[in-house]
Amino acid sequence: MPALTNRKRVLVTGGAGFLGSHLCERLLAAGNDVLCVDNFFTGSRDNVLHLLDNPHFELMRHDVTFPLYVEVDEVYNLACPASPIHYQHDPVQTTKTSVHGAINMLGLAKRVGARIMQASTSEVYGDPAVHPQPEEYWGNVNTIGPRACYDEGKRCAETLFFDYHRQHRLDIKVIRIFNTYGPRMHPNDGRVVSNFIIQALKGEPITIYGDGQQTRSFCYVDDLIEGFLRFMDTPAGVTGPINLGNPGEFTMLELAEKVVRLTRSASTIEHKPLPQDDPKQRRPDIAKARALLDWEPAVPLDEGLERTIAYFRGRFFG
Numbered sequence: 001m002p003a004l005t006n007r008k009r010v011l012v013t014g015g016a017g018f019l020g021s022h023l024c025e026r027l028l029a030a031g032n033d034v035l036c037v038d039n040f041f042t043g044s045r046d047n048v049l050h051l052l053d054n055p056h057f058e059l060m061r062h063d064v065t066f067p068l069y070v071e072v073d074e075v076y077n078l079a080c081p082a083s084p085i086h087y088q089h090d091p092v093q094t095t096k097t098s099v100h101g102a103i104n105m106l107g108l109a110k111r112v113g114a115r116i117m118q119a120s121t122s123e124v125y126g127d128p129a130v131h132p133q134p135e136e137y138w139g140n141v142n143t144i145g146p147r148a149c150y151d152e153g154k155r156c157a158e159t160l161f162f163d164y165h166r167q168h169r170l171d172i173k174v175i176r177i178f179n180t181y182g183p184r185m186h187p188n189d190g191r192v193v194s195n196f197i198i199q200a201l202k203g204e205p206i207t208i209y210g211d212g213q214q215t216r217s218f219c220y221v222d223d224l225i226e227g228f229l230r231f232m233d234t235p236a237g238v239t240g241p242i243n244l245g246n247p248g249e250f251t252m253l254e255l256a257e258k259v260v261r262l263t264r265s266a267s268t269i270e271h272k273p274l275p276q277d278d279p280k281q282r283r284p285d286i287a288k289a290r291a292l293l294d295w296e297p298a299v300p301l302d303e304g305l306e307r308t309i310a311y312f313r314g315r316f317f318g
């Protein structure tokens with residue numbers, strides 16, 4: 001049934017997570033009705049507590065591995081644990097969330113004629129043999145390693161999105177997100193930015209895996225969400241996949257030194273063995289996003305880190 005007002009009805013799965021909560025906030029500010037669906041595996045009500053009084057916001061506990069019957073105009077499919085600690089906790093459930101979740105959300109979009117976006121990941125490139133990674137690169141993923149439940153789940157979800165598009169003419173958008181950080185990251189998820197900040201705020205040694213020369217790129221959450229919204233507004237038929245991330249490349253050692261400086265911590269740096277399948281380099285080629293969306297990250301790493309440090313300090317060390 002069409003909406004009775006001009007407001008779009010937007011479903012965000014995984015809406016109580018880190019990225020999802022920021023997306024819900026931006027969608028509400030833009031005048032949409034937002035239905036946030038989450039099973040609270042890694043997300044929490046706390047992340048959207050400030051939105052609960054908004055009459056245009058609705059929070060629903062639901063697991064996307066089960067079908068969902070709601071009337072919406074747009075779907076952002078973010079539901080999936082994103083950090084290795086969480087997605088390796090129950091790897092079968094992780095694959096189910098990506099694959100069954102995609103099937104269920106695509107089925108929903110097909111039933112109601114909604115446009116649907118998939119939050120895919122740079123992990124579909126695996127340990128890349130091409131650097132930086134353009135969207136045309138098919139990736140180098142170990143199908144049987146401990147990260148495969150996430151990487152292959154996300155790859156299969158992309159396949160499903162493109163098959164629904166080809167077979168059922170579904171209006172799809174696929175974005176490949178590179179490392180993103182900011183307030184409301186899960187404090188215990190082992191991701192490098194939150195890890196370093198918490199270790200620095202506690203005055204504990206900062207853990208670096210390997211020699212610290214492996215590089216990552218870090219996108220501030222507000223920049224990423226701006227990219228989501230711009231891409232969702234592109235004409236039907238513009239499907240992606242499109243890389244969204246920050247091409248600035250930093251070694252783990254550089255990041256650790258920045259965090260120590262910005263937190264004014266006395267923490268030292270401690271080296272531990274590199275985990276299996278840990279990519280050596282990861283950096284997005286965002287030429288497509290620049291050309292198509294006139295988008296590029298605007299928040300420098302130092303500034304984003306300061307905002308994230310302020311969040312962690314206020315929330316956990318206040």
Ligand SMILES: NC(=O)c1ccc[n+]([C@@H]2O[C@H](COP(=O)([O-])OP(=O)(O)OC[C@H]3O[C@@H](n4cnc5c(N)ncnc54)[C@H](O)[C@@H]3O)[C@@H](O)[C@H]2O)c1
Nearest residue numbers: 014016017018019039041042043063064079080082177180
């Ligand atoms: N943050 C990043 O750097 C990054 C990078 C690449 C891709 N992504 C993707 O973006 C999305 C959001 O990531 P995030 O960083 O906000 O992680 P997050 O863990 O904070 O958010 C994921 C949310 O999905 C929910 N969820 C998990 N399984 C579910 C299920 N079966 N049913 C319903 N809800 C479920 C969790 O409770 C959580 O609220 C994920 O799909 C992730 O793969 C994130």
